[in-house]
Amino acid sequence: MATVSSTPIRPELVCPAGTPAALKSAVDAGADCVYVGFRDETNARNFPGLNFNRKELAEGIAYAHERGAKVLVAINTFPRAGRADLWHQAVADAAGLKADAAILADIGLIEHAHRTHPDLRLHLSVQAAASNPDAIRFYAERYGIKRVVLPRVLTVQEIAAVSARVQPVETEVFVFGGLCVMAEGRCALSSYATGQSPNVNGVCSPASDVRYTETAAGITSELGGFTINKFGPNEPAGYPTLCKGRFIAADKASYLFEEPTSLNTLAILPDLIKAGVTAFKIEGRQRGRAYVAAVVQAFRQGVDAAMAGLPLPDIDLDRITEGGKQTTGAYEKAWR
Amino acid sequence: MTNPKLTLGPVLFNWKPERLRDFYFRVADEADVDTVHVGEVVCSKRSPFFDPIIPEVVERLTAAGKEVVLSSLALIMTDRELETARGLAEGGGVMVEANDISVAALMAGRPFVAGPLLNIYNEGTLAALAAMGAVRACLPAELAADAVATLAARSGVEIEVQAFGRLPLAISARCYAARARNLTKDGCQYVCADDPDGMEVETLDEVPFLAVNGTQTMSFHTMDLLGDLGGLAARGVGRFRLWPHTFDMVAVAALFRSVLAGRTAVAEGESRLAVLCPGAEFANGYIHGKSGHLFVEADD
Numbered sequence: 130m131a132t133v134s135s136t137p138i139r140p141e142l143v144c145p146a147g148t149p150a151a152l153k154s155a156v157d158a159g160a161d162c163v164y165v166g167f168r169d170e171t172n173a174r175n176f177p178g179l180n181f182n183r184k185e186l187a188e189g190i191a192y193a194h195e196r197g198a199k200v201l202v203a204i205n206t207f208p209r210a211g212r213a214d215l216w217h218q219a220v221a222d223a224a225g226l227k228a229d230a231a232i233l234a235d236i237g238l239i240e241h242a243h244r245t246h247p248d249l250r251l252h253l254s255v256q257a258a259a260s261n262p263d264a265i266r267f268y269a270e271r272y273g274i275k276r277v278v279l280p281r282v283l284t285v286q287e288i289a290a291v292s293a294r295v296q297p298v299e300t301e302v303f304v305f306g307g308l309c310v311m312a313e314g315r316c317a318l319s320s321y322a323t324g325q326s327p328n329v330n331g332v333c334s335p336a337s338d339v340r341y342t343e344t345a346a347g348i349t350s351e352l353g354g355f356t357i358n359k360f361g362p363n364e365p366a367g368y369p370t371l372c373k374g375r376f377i378a379a380d381k382a383s384y385l386f387e388e389p390t391s392l393n394t395l396a397i398l399p400d401l402i403k404a405g406v407t408a409f410k411i412e413g414r415q416r417g418r419a420y421v422a423a424v425v426q427a428f429r430q431g432v433d434a435a436m437a438g439l440p441l442p443d444i445d446l447d448r449i450t451e452g453g454k455q456t457t458g459a460y461e462k463a464w465r
Numbered sequence: 466m467t468n469p470k471l472t473l474g475p476v477l478f479n480w481k482p483e484r485l486r487d488f489y490f491r492v493a494d495e496a497d498v499d500t501v502h503v504g505e506v507v508c509s510k511r512s513p514f515f516d517p518i519i520p521e522v523v524e525r526l527t528a529a530g531k532e533v534v535l536s537s538l539a540l541i542m543t544d545r546e547l548e549t550a551r552g553l554a555e556g557g558g559v560m561v562e563a564n565d566i567s568v569a570a571l572m573a574g575r576p577f578v579a580g581p582l583l584n585i586y587n588e589g590t591l592a593a594l595a596a597m598g599a600v601r602a603c604l605p606a607e608l609a610a611d612a613v614a615t616l617a618a619r620s621g622v623e624i625e626v627q628a629f630g631r632l633p634l635a636i637s638a639r640c641y642a643a644r645a646r647n648l649t650k651d652g653c654q655y656v657c658a659d660d661p662d663g664m665e666v667e668t669l670d671e672v673p674f675l676a677v678n679g680t681q682t683m684s685f686h687t688m689d690l691l692g693d694l695g696g697l698a699a700r701g702v703g704r705f706r707l708w709p710h711t712f713d714m715v716a717v718a719a720l721f722r723s724v725l726a727g728r729t730a731v732a733e734g735e736s737r738l739a740v741l742c743p744g745a746e747f748a749n750g751y752i753h754g755k756s757g758h759l760f761v762e763a764d765d
Contacts (some may be wrong), residue, residue, distance in 0.1 A: 207586035210608075210615035236566075237589020257584075259566065263550075267512055282638035290544075311682065312540050314584060316635040317607045318675070321757035324750070326607055328584060347646045349669075353756055356668040364673060372635075377667040378677060379645040385666060385677070386641060437722035465640040465651045 137402045140409045143201065143301060144425045147179040147414040152189045154418040156198045159429035163193055164201040164232060166331075166414065169220040172203045173256060174414040175331030184235065186227050199229035203414075205254035206331045210298050217241055226251040233257075234314055238364045243272040253277040254299070256314035256327070262294040269298045276301055278410060280312055285397065285460050289404035299407035304394040305424055305446075306412025308458050310372050310387040314337070318371045322353035334370045341366060350374075391450035392458050395442075398435045401460075420449050468480070468724055470704040471695070471718060472603075474581075475502040477633060477708065478659040478678055479658040482514050488709065489522040493529035495715045497542055498707070498721045501526050504536040504553075506564055506582070507681045508640070509546045510653070523559060532548070534630055536559045537568040539582040540636045562603075574596040581605055582636065586612070588619055595622045604690070605704055606632045609754035610697060617701030628690040629717060630708025631663055631676055631683040632757065641677045650680075661684075661711050673746065675760075680717060684757060686748035691734045692763030693752050696723050712742050729765050 144160035146152035155163045166172025168180040181189060202223040208216040209341045216238050223231045224246040231249055233239045234256035242251055255278040261264045268274040276299040279288060292300040309316065313327075320326035323338040340351045347361045350369035357369035367373070372386040392412070394401060401409070409432065410426050427444040434441050446455070457463065473492060476485060492501055503522055505512045519535075526533045535634075537553055538546055553561055554571035561674040563569040564580035575702060579585060579594045592601060603625040604613060617624040642664055643653040657664075663676030663683050673685040690697070705725075707718060720737055723729040727736070738747070750759030 159737075207584055208589065210587045210612035213587055213589055235584065235586065235590055236593045237587050237591070237690075240593045241589055258540075261547050261565075261567050263547060263567035263570055264541070264565065269568060282540070286541065293619075310633040310639060311637045315540070315582065316761065317605070317632075317757065318634050318682060320607050320751070321634055321675075324754070324756040328605075329607060353758075355672065355674055356670045359669050375669055376674065377669065377671065378641075378664055382669055383645065385645055386637075386639075386682075449646075459638055465649060 137405070137436075138407060140402060140406055140431060140432060141199075142425065142428055143410040143415065145306075145394075145411055145414040146419060147174065147176075147182065148190070148418070149185050149189055151414075151416075151418045151421045152200075153192060154422045155425050156196050158194050158422045158425035160198055160227070160425050162199040162201055162408070163189070164203050164410075164414070165189065167219050169215065169219075170331045171206055171216050173205050173327050173331045174203075175206070176336070176415050179415060183222055183226065186222075186228070189288070190226055190228060193393065201230045201232055202228045203232040203254065204238065205232050205234040205256045207328045208238055209329065213241075213303055214256075216407070217245075220246060220249070230275070239268065239272045239274070249274050250415035254314070255303070258285055258312050258314045259314065262291055265291070265295045265298055269295070271414070275299060276407065278302075281309060281392070282312055282459050282464075284398050284462050284465070285404055288401070288406060288460075292405035292407075300405070301408035301410050302401060302406050303392055304398070304401070304409040304428060305392055308387065308390065308392040308456065309412050316372075321422075322355050322371060324353075334368075339369055388454060389454045392452040393446060393450065394457055394460060395431050395444065395446070397457060397460060398404045398428075398431050398441065402432075402435055416449075423449055469702060470499040470700045471721060471725075472496070472500040472704050472706045473498045473502065473714065473718065474627075474630070474706045474708045475504050475506050476680065477507055477683075478663065479508070479511050479655060480661055481658065482518055484661075485515055486518050486522060489713075491526055491715060493525045493531065496653075497639075498718050499704070500530065500532040502536045502562060506536050507636070508559070508679045509543070509549065509653070511657075512549065515699075517642055532560065533577055534562050536562040537564045538582060539564040539580075539633075540638065541565045541567055542638065554697065565645055566699070569594060569597060569599070570752050574630045578601045580602065580634060585616070588616060591616055591619055591622055601625060601704075603627065606634070606757065607751055610693070610752050612753070613697060613702060614700035615620045615710050617703070619754060623703040624701065625704045626690065626702050626752075627688060628694065628705035628707060629721065630688055630710055631685070632673070632688050633681055633683055634684040634757075637680050639684070640680050641682065642679045645677065684748065685746070685762075686758050687742060687745040688749065689735070689738060689747035689760075690749055690752060691721065691724050691738060692731045693749060694721070697752070698725070716741050735763075
């Protein structure tokens with residue numbers, strides 16, 4: 130078992146912003162860092178009406194910096210063959226606008242950023258799926274990566290061991306929000322059904338391929354023509370995210386991969402702090418400012434209480450979680 | 466354009482050791498493939514069963530004139546898995562396929578194969594891996610022909626494309642073969658062995674959709690690039706990968722070889738493949754830039 134320093138670091142709270150308004154909400158609610166993306170396929174939340182143009186990013190960085198918060202720019206899809214210019218420009222603009230770091234996933238893009246923008250701080254996106262110390266050290270030693278966002282596949286104990294062994298590389302873990310059950314950046318289920326994937330297009334289970342059909346029996350949700358779930362007349366119909374659907378396998382219908390549920394680690398924050406994690410990440414750049422404000426406030430209180438050794442606040446986040454259900458995912462070994 | 470080569474990928478499923486050994490021995494004796502991959506890619510819990518017979522399988526394949534490649538695990542999380550990867554990288558003169566970036570890092574400075582479960586989407590990444598020692602790269606299933614051609618135009622790295630079999634689509638820390646039977650991963654009873662071609666997954670409307678191979682999620686459809694072999698070869702693809710299934714893989718390899726060499730027309734090849742793969746539905750959508758489950762008819 131790895132040893133952990135007796136004076137735990139105060140983890141930075143890294144919060145999502147899909148719009149300038151959400152950025153302000155996050156900063157005002159106590160975010161230490163806000164992460165954003167450009168309005169194109171260079172980031173993994175490439176949804177209509179979301180993200181920042183260059184002017185908005187410059188204003189957002191100014192707003193955050195005036196209030197002591199940082200802005201990280203996610204450029205975390207995999208550049209298309211022959212089209213890397215768009216991604217290179219995104220990195221150049223993040224550097225030029227003095228973003229505090231760029232969050233990257235693709236080895237080629239990381240190599241480019243390291244070579245061309247040596248002063249730009251680089252974080253390794255969860256999409257890079259660096260799940261062990263050797264993988265993390267590879268990115269640190271070769272390309273100067275300063276922080277790794279760990280895949281949501283590790284237990285708290287494993288997170289502690291990895292964090293201790295990759296120092297001085299910082300580790301960041303997800304604490305709240307949408308939950309990939311597959312190793313992130315290594316899943317092509319979405320493009321198998323729809324032709325569009327997180328790695329290539331920055332979208333998973335895209336809305337353009339979603340259809341709801343209503344009959345007397347209830348509502349059927351489809352993705353790319355495949356039925357993802359069926360709901361009774363009085364049941365709320367959830368969004369058909371592929372891996373949260375109901376399927377038939379081994380002669381029974383079930384949520385084979387995962388139920389519609391959100392990650393919520395509020396109750397285990399002290400364990401994650403003890404694990405030596407540098408930053409806590411909240412998922413949800415596609416969510417509105419009300420979500421951002423509520424979750425950031427809750428986790429601000431949670432981190433502050435945990436650091437002070439006080440009881441954790443009992444905050445009900447059911448309203449804003451997917452399907453109203455919550456899980457601690459892989460962290461508490463439930464997946465083993 | 467030189468004649469493209471054929472690779473038999475590693476068996477991704479949990480086959481009994483006797484079945485695996487018999488399979489590889491038959492491949493050594495009868496299969497017209499240039500390269501054969503051996504090794505556990507999906508779940509380290511399976512390795513203890515197959516590891517003891519690897520040396521004799523490698524020896525038999527090598528003696529039969531096949532190039533042998535040892536494939537690494539795809540998702541490396543535990544110290545034990547990392548130790549296994551280090552052992553693999555220390556090698557013994559056998560080529561290694563890296564399916565996790567940590568294995569590529571361990572191989573740096575020596576020749577290795579960059580596997581299909583690494584994310585190679587563009588020239589920058591291909592160049593970075595080539596600089597580390599990658600001599601061959603098997604590309605991710607998602608890539609369309611134009612992207613493949615762009616990567617193949619880069620000299621120095623041989624480009625391989627997945628051409629037959631269920632496609633590996635996702636890998637997880639969680640085991641869905643166990644979960645489907647209300648078991649935990651730690652107490653899985655190796656139920657993945659019940660489905661030697663993967664556990665079929667249907668929608669609630671009973672439309673076949675996916676297949677589960679333990680912690681790996683695959684396509685229900687069987688990838689079939691028979692109609693695309695010529696075009697891809699002309700655009701610089703150096704080899705094609707066939708994923709092992711319980712179908713007659715010796716016959717499948719012979720058919721791919723025959724179509725590649727122009728001895729069998731694509732249309733005839735398709736009907737013969739359908740006979741060789743009873744119950745299979747074929748797909749080639751990705752290479753045509755469409756959803757992976759679709760099948761686009763050949764022009765001729």
